[in-house]
Amino acid sequence: MYKFDPFAIPFLIGFAFVIGWVIVRMIQIFIGMPKKDKKRVFVNIFTFKTVRGIGEIISEVLIHHRIWRENKLLGFMHMSFALGWFLLIVTGWIESSLRANGETLPIWQHIFYKYFFPGEHVFRLSDVIKQLMDLWLAVILLGQLIAVLKRFFYRRAGIKIRTRHSRMNRIALTALWFIFPLRLLAESCTASLYGGGGFLTGSLGQLIAWIGDASFITYPMWWAYSIALGVFFCVLPFSRYLHIPVEAFLILARRWRVSDITTINRLETMACSACGMCLSDCPLARNNIAGVQPVYFIERLRDGKATTDDAWKCLQCGRCQQICPVRVHANNLRQELKGSTDRVEFGLDTHKRVLAKRVTLFSGCMGKLTPRTKAAMEKILNAAGVEQTWIDEERDLCCGRPLRFNGNQNTANQKFNELHDAILETRPDAIVTTCPICFNMMKNRFETIPVYHHTDYIRMLIEAKRIDLERSEETLTYHDPCELSRQAEYARQPLKVLNRVGTMLQPEETGEKTRCCGGAVAAIGLNNSERKTLAQETADYLSNRNADKIVTACPLCKKTIAQRSKRPVADFAEIVADALVERE
């Protein structure tokens, strides 16, 4: 019964190789994990977390939900390949199993079912399954048509900058593109000789039969199909298609709360699909400054060929992380290259929110270069009757984040501890900083004391009616600092406050899609003219709305934009301070 034909050999080799490779790598990664995380895996594996993980695998690996959200056409293209192929395998397996009627079939008979069982077979649901199989194949081929057209008309597909792929990726891509047309031809040729097949393969089979005798090419077609599969599988671990198996493991590792940064970094490196979505909105790509976008950087990282530019030219603004369908945290990978970690949680401080009577404020190094912001903050807090201590008024303190960005972990920790102790000495009820870079470093790290960014704190004061604001005729453009809108996920709320004091003229890319001001402390590898280009682009972009003022909430953004914009730049606090209404 175990019929075998040598044409299945290329497929079997490839299949065995890819399965073996992935298993070995995943075991390696598991062994390399710290004990704490291994324990977590065992604790969490039989919980609801795994179910959720599988849900996410279906939504991301198969349906590609995040790509759908960004670009419908690309979403459909990716889904048609992934979900289409998956359904083809599953339905095919069901079809062959039903046909076998309880017997166990060897894998090649499942995969090349139509070769081993040509012609029409009648069993339960056979008619439906036959048509479904062809439907899935048709969906994949439609996706492939889009993929081919996208190569030539990439702008039509909403892609601003096209990815330049490596040789391995191109080989894998070619093999992949051959698989489904070859399958169609192989099955149709078989159908032309023996009948059977659904609306696609069956009809094409009849057409081929009408043209002539296809018996002489049928067998070579099956060989070709098997070879295409074999080549694709053999190249897969060394190409971007590695993301197909690894992304599932990455999703599970995240769900199981694996916290070891090295493990996650390794998985993310392999899970990058090189889709190139990170290219379109990268300021470095848009201005042709450096090809260090994750799509290229991670490929070099896999080959162990990451460059100094990869580490030091990126602004780490996080735009690519935000758009990445796999949620690869390229910033963590770059930090690893720089020799330090900057693992900052997303979101705000999670402690109980209190308005606080006594507040300790921290300007930070950039905040000290923007005294107008501090003066405005003092005015607001005085109006609200909040007792304030500015911790770095006399002393120079540092949150340590810039040192982390630049690979100096030890000094960074030391600096943070100094700040931590100095702040605790003032016994505050709450801590407020005017710098989002410091804020991300400080949040959740002061035992029970909540840490706020000043935009958040001011909003609380307004909501608690501790201060009153007056509307003016001014028009404003708000620039979201990347550290606030993307890292702290605090994007819409400042706009709500600003909407109450002026008329907002927002650019297209705003909120979590904000552009980098170009001042980023992480990118010390950029030279002066490159920085100038980046900063000028953003300053012009913001000035284009012709608002009376550009507003931002980060001292670094403020200084960078103010130096190049045609419009005056003010901090969020200055706008609020100007709009304050004196109380009797």
Added chain:
Amino acid sequence: MKELNDAVIIGGGIAGLQCANILARRGRKVVVVERADTIGGHVAQWHTCYPFGLTGKELVDKLTTHLELAEIITNAEVDNIERERDKYAVTVNGKRHDTRTVLIATGYNLFDAHIKEELGYGVYPRVITSVELENAWNNNTMPFDTSDTDAPRFAIVHCVGSRDLKCNVTHCSKVCCMAGIKAAKELKQHYPTCQVTNYYMDLRMFDTSYEELYHNAQTEFNVQFVRGRISEISLGNKGRLKLKSEDTLLGIPIVDRVHGVVLMIGMQPPATIKVDNEDLAKNQNGFLLQSDPINANLTEHPGIFIAGACKGPKTITETLADAKAVALAIDEYVTK
């Protein structure tokens, strides 16, 4: 037929006035176009001009001896400059002036000290610019309130908006070294018990008598000079300002507490001028570019001349010489 002028001079500062005065004296028909409501430009605001010690007003008066022969339009906006064969049509406030030649003498804009926010201009009233210092002397007022101290300390910060990559400026504004020392001496004369410190990067004492000024400030007026840029100014106790810097000669970080700060603000390129709807050529710093290595006042458009600080920062002496040169060039061009 409309009357044809010999020259339309855009900019009624010292360059424009010098040139207009000379051409008028030689019987040329000249129109001076000035954006502000009075002529004299920046120089008219200066209290004393080094090295001759004239006030700005006196200096401007010396340049206007024959100007009753010229037409002067103040509060003027140049709308358009268009070439029509061998002449130009300059539209000023909607009125057309035909002319053989046009002189661009638009001077410079002052650097906006608000951009260097870390220096606290606009935040602390005791931080003023060099222009405000001159204005104070002009109005016979004291620039700083020192009623709270017997021995006030002042700081003069050089190179604000000059040679500063962080605010997109690479050029040197040339005159502030000298003007900063002059300001230190004046502060010392007005506040005899004060101590003045100048914070500089380099002191470029290039002209005759500049080096003497520098020497004299140290020996006679006891002005202190510290090589270092100010990184930030914040409010210290007792209303004093806290300056942070590094003494780069000693290699140590320093903190100075002072009662007043003067920012020596630099020169920025003037607003762009379009000829036939195209910008005139500029150098890398945004100032107008001379097209000929020998004749310092030519542009790529025959009949369009440039002179003065619109070509780059210049001292008064240099500007006046340049303006005299352009007067000769225009005179020759018109005669031809």
